[in-house]
Amino acid sequence: xxxxxxxxxxxxxxxxxxxxxxxxxxxxxxxxxxxxxxxxxxxxxxxxxxxxxxxxxxxxxxxxxxxxx
Numbered sequence: 001x002x003x004x005x006x007x008x009x010x011x012x013x014x015x016x017x018x019x020x021x022x023x024x025x026x027x028x029x030x031x032x033x034x035x036x037x038x039x040x041x042x043x044x045x046x047x048x049x050x051x052x053x054x055x056x057x058x059x060x061x062x063x064x065x066x067x068x069x
Contacts, residue, residue: 063069 060069
């Protein structure tokens with residue numbers, strides 16, 4: 001009986017007293033942070049550009065080494 005009471009109190013405390021220390025409020029999905037959105041997409045485009053440039057230089061080097069060009 002005492003174990004059952006302790007478990008029920010633990011469940012009650014965990015439901016009531018649990019709050020994330022990292023979020024102070026819920027994000028507003030109707031009004032996004034456009035600076036963060038722009039930085040995310042901009043960095044993605046930049047990295048894809050670097051990838052394509054590196055790929056084209058690698059393909060050119062491969063063709064030169066194998067006498068295909």
